[in-house]
Amino acid sequence: MPLLVRPERPGDEAAIFAVTRDAFAGAEHSSGTEQLIVDALRGRGALAVSEVAELEGSVVGHVAISPVTIIPVDGRRTPGAQGWYGLGPVSVRPDHQGTGIGTALVTQALAAIDTAMGCVVLGDPGYYGRFGFRPDPRLVLPGVPAEYFQVLRLAAREIPQGTVGYDPAFDVEAVD
Ligand SMILES: CC(C)(COP(=O)(O)OP(=O)(O)OC[C@H]1O[C@@H](n2cnc3c(N)ncnc32)[C@H](O)[C@@H]1OP(=O)(O)O)[C@@H](O)C(=O)NCCC(=O)NCCS
Helix, strand or coil, rough: CEEEEEEECCCCCCHHHHHHHHHHCCCCCCCCHHHHHHEEEEEEEECCCCEEEEEEEEEEEEEEECCCEEEECCCCCCCCCCEEEEEEEEEEEEEECCCCCHHHHHHHHHHHHCCEEEEHHHEHHHHHHHHHEECCCCEEEEHHHHEEEEEHHHHHHHHCEEEECCCCCHHHHCCC
C-alpha cells in the first residue's frame, strides 16, 4: 500500500500524539514536550497545517505548521511581516525513519502554505536545506545558534528583519 499524506482529521489526535512522542524519544535537541506542543497548538486553533503520513492504515508521521510573529528590531512595523509561519514539529515513527516519509510530509506541508510570505524552521541545516531553507541574518530566534534557525522565502518579495516568536503553545511544560 503506498504512502498517503493527508490532512489531519478528527480521531487522529491520539495517533499523532504517539508518533510525535516516539519520534522525539531518542532525538537530539528534544524538549520532550513536542507531542504536548502539537496538542496545545490544536487547542489554540494555531495548527495552520497538520498533515499525517499514513501507511497501511496507520499514522507513521506528522508535520505541523503554525503562524509566527516577527517583531521588528527598531520597533517599527515591518512591511511584509504578516503571513509568516513556522515549520515543526516534524515526526516520523523511529522504525520508518530514513525512508522518505519526512521529505513527503515537509514537501506537502510547504505546498499548503505556498501563498504565504515565508516559513522558518529550527532544525538541522543538513536536513532542511534540501527544501530551500537557509539561515538568514535578518530573522533571529533568540537563544539558538544562528545556523540552526533557517528561513524559506515564499511569496515575500523581501525577508523582513526582526525577532521571530513562535506560538505560546511552544512554551508548554511537561507534567510528571
Ligand atoms: C527528522 C525526521 C522528521 C526526518 O524524517 P525521515 O522520514 O527520517 O527523513 P527522510 O527519509 O525523508 O530523509 C532522509 C534523509 O534525511 C537525513 N536525516 C534524517 N534525519 C536527519 C536529521 N535529524 N538531521 C539531518 N539529516 C537527517 C537522512 O540522513 C537522509 O539523508 P539522505 O537523503 O541524504 O540519505 C525524522 O527522522 C524524525 O522524526 N526524527 C526525530 C524527530 C526530529 O528530530 N524531528 C525534526 C526536528 S522538528
